[in-house]
Amino acid sequence: MQLPKKAIITVAGTGTRFLPATKAVPKEMLPIINKPIVQYDVEEVVSAGVKEVILVIQENALATKNHFSDYNKILESMLKRGGKREMLKMIRDISRLAKFSYVSQKKSMGYGPAVPLMAAKNLIKNEPFLYLYGDDLTIAKVPFCRQLIDAYKKNPDVAGVIGVQRVPPKEVVRYGIVKLKKGTKNVLESTVEKPLIKDAPSDLAIFGRFLFTPKIIPIIENLKHGKNGELWLTDAIDQLARQAKVLVCEIKGQWLTTGDPLNYLKATVEFVWQRDDLRQEFKKYIVEKLKK
Numbered sequence: 001m002q003l004p005k006k007a008i009i010t011v012a013g014t015g016t017r018f019l020p021a022t023k024a025v026p027k028e029m030l031p032i033i034n035k036p037i038v039q040y041d042v043e044e045v046v047s048a049g050v051k052e053v054i055l056v057i058q059e060n061a062l063a064t065k066n067h068f069s070d071y072n073k074i075l076e077s078m079l080k081r082g083g084k085r086e087m088l089k090m091i092r093d094i095s096r097l098a099k100f101s102y103v104s105q106k107k108s109m110g111y112g113p114a115v116p117l118m119a120a121k122n123l124i125k126n127e128p129f130l131y132l133y134g135d136d137l138t139i140a141k142v143p144f145c146r147q148l149i150d151a152y153k154k155n156p157d158v159a160g161v162i163g164v165q166r167v168p169p170k171e172v173v174r175y176g177i178v179k180l181k182k183g184t185k186n187v188l189e190s191t192v193e194k195p196l197i198k199d200a201p202s203d204l205a206i207f208g209r210f211l212f213t214p215k216i217i218p219i220i221e222n223l224k225h226g227k228n229g230e231l232w233l234t235d236a237i238d239q240l241a242r243q244a245k246v247l248v249c250e251i252k253g254q255w256l257t258t259g260d261p262l263n264y265l266k267a268t269v270e271f272v273w274q275r276d277d278l279r280q281e282f283k284k285y286i287v288e289k290l291k292k
Helices: 037-047 062-067 073-081 085-095 115-123 144-154 169-174 216-221 233-243 261-272 279-291
Strands: 006-011 052-057 099-104 129-133 136-139 160-166 176-180 188-193 204-212 246-250 254-257
Touching (some): 006 037, 037 062, 037 129, 115 216, 136 204, 136 261, 261 279
Parallel strands (some): 006 052
């Protein structure tokens, strides 16, 4: 069977909630410790076997392209002169993570979570692929994109695998929530976008990790504008689930979002906790801070 070798990562957001920081710096380039947000996404898909990464970016996101480019003459010369070989290797390895392609998401295409897929669809041939929301990060022993692929390998007849995580009942109003087919534990019937607590069909929230087969492409090409005049990926997924079998895959690990300042800070702390070189000193700092 053919496994995904391409991944589309959507990073075309304007980052208005992070202004003025995002006036000149694309939101996906904001750092989590010493790496930009988007590099964590790239490393996740590469660890799952992806060879080509398609980044859907703003038209002026030069910093993102430069980060994954293969050469920075001034920086590399400085590191060479300083004998900083490990740092030199680290920055050179970034461009070697994968083959990178870039697609600009033009304003004329409209808005909504399905628009980046519409923008990048011509780079997807007759092949399965991963689709990621760039704001969302994961921490897991087995990278979550690998978990999606493993689910697909066990069920090669499916048209897609949708990443979900359980959320407290009071939080279902914030997410797309899945409804499972009766008598199944992981087959999607439909989705409900931000339901009332009393109307939520489950506590399984969709987050930004998907595996699709080419069957999603004609649906995207003919997708109608939905709520608030936007193109909703959940509408496309619902159509896909009516035509073919779509699985739901609950993450074994932790899902984090960086889409607003508070959650960005929380995500940073969670990644600090993964670092043996930072955890203890940071913990001491927090303990001392809380005493004041």
